[in-house]
Amino acid sequence: MHNLKLIIGFFLMHWVISAQDNLDFKKLVGKVDSSDFFLSPDYYTWCSSVVKGEDGKYYMFYSRWSHGNRTETDDPMNYIFNGFSGWCKYSEIACAVADRVDGPYKYVATVLKSKGTNDWDKFTFHNPQIRKFNNTYYLYYISNSYDSSLFENDDKKTKEWKQWLKYNCTQKIGVVKANHISDFINGKYTKPKVPLMQPDNVKTFEVTTNPTVIQGHDGRYYMMFKSRKPNVGNMTFWMAVSDAPDGKFTIVSDVFTNEDMACEDPCMWYDKKRKRYYAAVKYYSNSKKLVPQFGALALITSEDGVNWQGAKNPLISLRELKTQEGNIELAHLERPFVYTDDKGQPIALFAAASIKEPSKGGEHPTSEYNSFVVCFKLKSDKK
Template sequence: MLRSLFIWVLLLFTNAVGHAQTDTAKLICSSAQTTDDLNLSAMIQPADPALFVRDSLYYNWCNSIIKDDEGNYHLFYARWPKSIGFFSWLTHSEIAHSTANRPEGPYKMGQTVLKARPKAWDAITAHNVKVEKIDNRFYMYYTTTNTGTEKLSAEQLLEVGKTGYSHKYWPLLRSNQRTGVAVSSSLEGPWVRRDKPMIEPHGAIKTVTVNPAVCKGHDGRYYIIVKGDDITASEPRAIQAIGSSDYPDGPFLLENKPAFADVPTEDVSMWYDNIRKRYYAIFHAHKADYLGLITSEDGIHWKRAKHYEVCKKQIPLKDGTVMRVERMERPFVYQENGKPLVLAVAVKKGNDAFIVFFQLK
């Protein structure tokens, strides 16, 4: 009898341990499951050419959509004169503002809201605009440049804009590019600018700070992805750096490693997904034929998202045709209540550059 009782107790103990191990395994398996299931590619709807932001006078580029308390949608974008040429984004760009009743438009002709300030640190061009609402204030992040100690006349700047990369002063203007911020209590302005750049090259990048993307994180801190030259490269090679700050206008401390090094990237737009509890960033894969999506759980360490390739660099239209374009860059995802509603991109086709909106469903 004692032997039978011992075997019965042993079986009970073994069964309990087995259940505990199974429960532990289930817990480990559950914690390993990912919330990374955002599939923008499956949501993209064909674009309506009637909603393109284009006109005969300007190249239109960059884009940032934001909604006000009255339910109106505001588009901030960069534009520069077609009369000078496409490369004059570095010399003659300005930031315009337009409104619509829907996030995908149609938007009215924009009004200029931010231009270069002669004799200031942002003396030449205003580009790469992103507008964020943070704690009841609006922050406009932008890229600009100057000529340092060199004095260039209006005619010389015009020649740089017309000539492009091969002009002898192009490297000077490129190397002085910095990211700035302007702040306002209203989307109608006025926009108050700082007396110096928001962020200088450091950490993993050197030479320039451009293409800024800023978002408020899960922990109340602010995260930035910004482009600069790879600090380890002898020749200019652009990479994305990641940094954080206690404040939306900095100072930002950049990490010593790139945000994402799998492929050359630029034009990042970043957000925190409150539903999935993770960060996402969409980007233009430089010298590749797609827009990509990366993700992070902490805002610092990034990797390819599960649905990494968002779309090819082409425009499917409502009539069933596909518009082929020379460039498709500056992707921006507009969302409401954690749901992506619109993917906006800037495209170049022939001697035209305009903004395209894809509804996301």
């Protein structure tokens, strides 16, 4: 009987440990100041992702595209998109470096940009996420081409929108890899000719975007991404699994098909202490079912990396910045990236932000209309 109690006690203890969901991320997020911002006077700045290099420095890969209007000379191909909406055609992935994870970061090189060739990734390079697996660096991203057959009705009222969709609806996920972080800067990376993930028109349709990839508890590689599902108003997260970081990913589940739980921009990690998966996301619903504000940053979780739900403490941050002078309300706070230690404990939170709506900022946005990356220094998680 005594041995039986010990066995039962062991399994109960193991279950409690494996089922821990006590991460309260919002308590880790402190105040910020101007030293925590990364921006450019000439470019919209978005989509950051950070990794530590072999040299001990921190490398931020991020999206950028130039301010202002374009001319036929700048862009003789097809259709021109000005201002903030230009991400869908002109975004490029750049790299900045810092001595500390929270910066300050300094631009060093543009890593991926359009070369005008007729490949699947002919135009924009966006949504970068940099990871290091088994001493190799993998840079995940999205890109698109152009499908002239889509939305052929060119009535004047919707012409620009339909032209935009001809690019937007060709988005796919790719990956490039390198043995050293400097190889990305020097252009010595390996770039496959085909995308890593694209709509299969069986489960997923229209686009595949927002990739986040980690190595899971079982040694396999887990990808969460966003795509369209038939008869569902919002985009849906999908989970896919592979035996290799750049291998064939097989879809194993869909996540949050209910519009009340609609999310985008996931950044996933595995918490070895709590023995569960977490993902920081942007909440894309007005229902307040997950967190109390549209566009707020939220926390979702899973024990197995396949079945997901809102975390016990789901709010990471409202759409605001807390400063010494008070709180600043934001038009955008999205594309979260959580930098963790080797145990999966959060060290820093990065996000794309703007104080005022950048699409309304005119040809030369002021600082309030400009977009920037903010780094939230996180307090120690003692649980």
